[in-house]
Amino acid sequence: MPEGLEAEIWRRACGVVVGRTITDAWVDERVAPSELVGVARGARIVEVGRSGKVLTISLDRDHVLGLHFGMTGRLVVDGVAPIERLEYASGADRADWDRLRLHTDSHTQSDTADTVPAIRMNDPRRLGRISLDPDLSALGPEAVTLTSGELGTALARRSAAIKTLLLDQGVVAGLGNLCADEVLFHAGIDPRRPADSLAEREVEAIASACRDRLPVMLERGGSTCGDLTPDVRARLDRCPLDGVPLCRATIGGRTAVWCSQHQR
């Protein structure tokens, strides 16, 4: 999915729907429980939050909708896509790719209010999921506020590659493939390093790279806006920091890109 940064961009965009009452709901039952529709209809949106990569829409009557975007899911709010073009996904927006539609009262728009959903999730690849009252208890600490203590605890006695563990939402919540590479790039850590081989100061470097770097990427537009952009990754350019050719390998089933010069 879209990583935690994209979920945060969408969460902020959802501020305009808070306080509205849902007048009609529809879901693609292949990716959402059908009872969600009955729960949503007539409910008021109390808050829109985020946990890791999951967007949470809190309703009155103590129910929460959890939107998980998979690899190609995206959100459209009042007919406007906060993230126009999603990397590695289709640029099209076909109605038959819609997985969730929430219509609300009190639209600011007048003549389109009948047809444009306040919240619409569109996902060509259908790897995303929409849940009712999602269980978020298995998520690890939030990446954007990650402390070295939290990370050290999460990595204790783990021998898998650090890159693989950073992608595990139960270890750290919110990091996807691009952000994990970006964080390790700035922390100066080789993604293949077994987690239990990291010294304390290296764990600290990873945690502070999360806290320092992720907000910068967020303000720039999300996980594609770091130093290791999709273009740099695809062309395997030279390291933007020290000019040597970047390395690429599959780690934990995902493409990792790193600099062998400054990531050790």
Added chain:
DNA sequence: CGGCATGTTTCGCC
């Protein structure tokens, strides 16, 4: 046509 893609879940195998 082959291969690849911001992700999660499942299934064997230690």
Added chain:
DNA sequence: AGGCGAAACATGCC
């Protein structure tokens, strides 16, 4: 029991 790694899922694009 639980960690680990590969495969599966589903579809569009280059």
